[in-house]
Amino acid sequence: MAEEIGRGAEAVITRDGDRVTKWRRPKGYRLKPLDDRIRRERTVMESRLISEARRCGVPTPIIFDVDNFSLTMEHIDGIKLKDVIDPALSEKAGELAGRLHACGIVHGDLTTSNMILKDGKIYFIDFGLAFHDHSLEAQGVDVHVFFQTVRSSHDSSEELVDAFLRGYARTYSRAGDVLKRVREIEGRGRYL
Ligand SMILES: Nc1ncnc2c1ncn2[C@@H]1O[C@H](COP(=O)(O)OP(=O)(O)O)[C@@H](O)[C@H]1O
Ligand SMILES: [Mg+2]
Numbered sequence: 001m002a003e004e005i006g007r008g009a010e011a012v013i014t015r016d017g018d019r020v021t022k023w024r025r026p027k028g029y030r031l032k033p034l035d036d037r038i039r040r041e042r043t044v045m046e047s048r049l050i051s052e053a054r055r056c057g058v059p060t061p062i063i064f065d066v067d068n069f070s071l072t073m074e075h076i077d078g079i080k081l082k083d084v085i086d087p088a089l090s091e092k093a094g095e096l097a098g099r100l101h102a103c104g105i106v107h108g109d110l111t112t113s114n115m116i117l118k119d120g121k122i123y124f125i126d127f128g129l130a131f132h133d134h135s136l137e138a139q140g141v142d143v144h145v146f147f148q149t150v151r152s153s154h155d156s157s158e159e160l161v162d163a164f165l166r167g168y169a170r171t172y173s174r175a176g177d178v179l180k181r182v183r184e185i186e187g188r189g190r191y192l
Helices: 030-057 087-102 136-153 158-172 175-190
Strands: 003-007 010-018 021-022 062-065 070-074 115-118 121-124
Touching: 021 030, 030 062, 030 070, 087 121, 087 136, 087 158, 136 158, 136 175, 158 175
Parallel strands: none
Antiparallel strands: 003 010, 010 021, 021 070, 062 070, 115 121
């Protein structure tokens, strides 16, 4: 029997044994033909980016099936990074983010809730807002979002931030430029 394990603005997530299904629900305010197209495209895009990320060396759930508005994938039976993060894990997350960016993929919601630790390995999930982009700006926003979540929800967050950057610089040659951009992004936020 499938049980609901998550419900966000866009999708309902259910689990049935070792499988998870993410179903994008209809948005009543959109005309049906357009709504169908958007949900179908986002589902296909998410499944592609999840598989592509894995080929770039970032662990992600294996995709079993894509059907119209739903995506069925491997259930990662682990614990959210949010609940266990330490500097060593943050460094590992940084390495993976670096690989993702080097590969031209921006995650779009790079938080510690979208990372699962299983058997010592970190998996990235939730590519619902991911896209192809090589720009420093898009990559900078990804890193900024990670820093923001870490700063708002963990103690000794600067240690976690430094560790993340160590890992990120190890796998991504443009890490220095991205960090500069992150500082700019942080500066912009301060005047709002
Ligand atoms: N493959 C998976 N393995 C384990 N848990 C998952 C998986 N996919 C989603 N989940 C769980 O469901 C939650 C919501 O899924 P997610 O893809 O992040 O959707 P949303 O876009 O609504 O945030 C996740 O935070 C996680 O707890
Ligand atoms: Mg999520």
